[in-house]
Amino acid sequence: MKMEDIARLAGVSKAAVSLAFSGKPGIGEETRTRILSIAKKAGYTPRRSAPAQEAATVANAPVEDAAPSLLFLVIANAGIVTSQYDRQPFFRELIHFLEQGSRAGGFSLLISAIDMARFEDDLRAIAEMHADRGVILLGTNLDKETLTRIAERLPKLIVLDTCFETLSIPFVYTNNVLGGYQAGAWLCRSGHRTIGYAASDVRIPNFDARRRGFDDAMREWSVVVAADHEYSVDPMLPAAQAAFQNKIAKLRNDGKPLPTAIFCESDFIAIGVMKSLAELGIRVPEDVSVIGFDDIAEAVIVSPELTTVRVDKEKMVRSAVRLATSLDESPSEGGMNISVATALIERRSSAAPPSV
Known part of the structure; x- marks a missing residue:
């Protein structure tokens, strides 16, 4: 030792x-x-x-x-x-x-x-x-x-x-299942039907539970997340990510609609998504709404302030x-x-x- x-x-x-x-x-x-x-x-x-x-x-x-x-x-x-x-x-x-x-x-x-x-x-x-x-x-x-x-x-x-x-x-x-459901249901109640999902490329049980809750909400509202609107990102990099940007850029180049909202499995992912969209000239929330998960302190520092699912850490x-x-x-x-x-x-x- x-x-x-x-x-x-x-x-x-x-x-x-x-x-x-x-x-x-x-x-x-x-x-x-x-x-x-x-x-x-x-x-x-x-x-x-x-x-x-x-x-x-x-x-x-x-x-x-x-x-x-x-x-x-x-x-x-x-x-x-x-x-x-x-x-x-x-x-x-x-x-x-x-x-x-x-x-x-x-x-x-x-x-x-x-x-x-x-x-x-x-x-x-x-x-x-x-x-x-x-x-x-x-x-x-x-x-x-x-x-x-x-x-x-x-x-x-x-x-x-x-x-x-x-x-x-x-x-x-x-209760990550509840949190994923709350985010998905809120988007559907707000009128969103073309919804994207930004998932961590490193899997843990918490992320899987959030996905289950989100999928439950999508089924209740008869919303299907298109394969083009599924994104895999680095959960540790709260910055613009090329792979995500390339997929968004391809949708625009092919004349396909962008999701009107994206649910992200964590706030770090959400911050990276917002920065990626900003570099592409896509406005949040005017063009695409973004929701995160965790409610870390940085959620109120970014611009615009992040809608998120609060984890009661205390x-x-x-x-x-x-x-x-x-x-x-x-x-x-x-x-x-x-x-x-x-x-x-x-x-x-x-x-x-x-x-x-």
């Missing part, structure tokens, strides 16, 4: 780990204690010079947590969750509410990430340190097999932002913290699932179709 691994497990920078071992100022005492405790439990002995001898001695001494704590665990570099997950708007907002909720409950929040490339080794180290602690796992990008392997090692596990009903694990998740996090801190028995034995409803937030990127 290297210093980088200790930093990842502790949810801090490599520089913070170095300061902890050297005994130098620059980090809080709680953080220093946590880093040294993690290093001890992981069996890590730093390469040190003479001035660091005292810090190394501390690392080999038993350390108790000063206050009860929760662990927020992320599996990075798998699917849409990158190693820079804390910079991705949706996950950044989740972490913000987790910090608030933990603090309000009198708990400190530990944040740790497992790199999928070192999954087994990192999971083993996490389990050795946190088997008795409540763990909130970001499940957005994870499949059933991975969740099962994690739950076997972490008995007090709560999974956030996904749900597999056939697993006996507590899940707190968004309520999801509050429910997960309550589960993780209130159950004395192992919660993973119960399989208690909490579904959080969505709401469509109407802003300026959507309107009735031009013909209405």
Whole structure:
């Protein structure tokens, strides 16, 4: 194990780990204690010079947590969750509410990430340190097999932002089917009948559930999404995308109608769609309405402001913290699932179709 691994497990920078071992100022005492405790439990002995001898001695001494704590665990570099997950708007907002909720409950929040490339080794180290602690796992990008392997090692596990009903694990998740249905039904009620769908080219269960809800609305209103109006885009690139633009340009060159509205599986996708349309001289919403999903902070920064399906991230996090801190028995034995409803937030990127 290297210093980088200790930093990842502790949810801090490599520089913070170095300061902890050297005994130098620059980090809080709680953080220093946590880093040294993690290093001890992981069996890590730093390469040190003479001035660091005292810090190394501390690392080999038993350390108790000063206050009860929760662990927020992320599996990075798998699917849409990158190693820079804390910079991705949706996950950044989740972490913000987790910090608030933990603090309000009198708990400190530990944040740790497992790199999928070192999954087994990192999971083993996490389990050795946190088997008795409540763990909130970001499940957005994870499949059933991975969740099962994690739950076997972490008995007090709560999974956030996904749900597999056939697993006996507590899940707190968004009702994505409802959100997709709300977006599709709103477009149909507004008079749209030529509707497009912008899907992520990286698939996760949440996106699939949004599609199911959207398709339910289309069936109710007897609307068929044409193959020419189906788009596959990069969900991590909130910028103009050539593949999407080429497909729109081909419709115009062939004299075929553009969709009067496009539903996007996430706000990042929606922002990219709006920028792509703007570069082609297509106005939003005068020519094409755009609806996103998530209601991230950037939804009100773009122009026009984005109509979107709101994911109540604060309520999801509050429910997960309550589960993780209130159950004395192992919660993973119960399989208690909490579904959080969505709401469509109407802003300026959507309107009735031009013909209405």
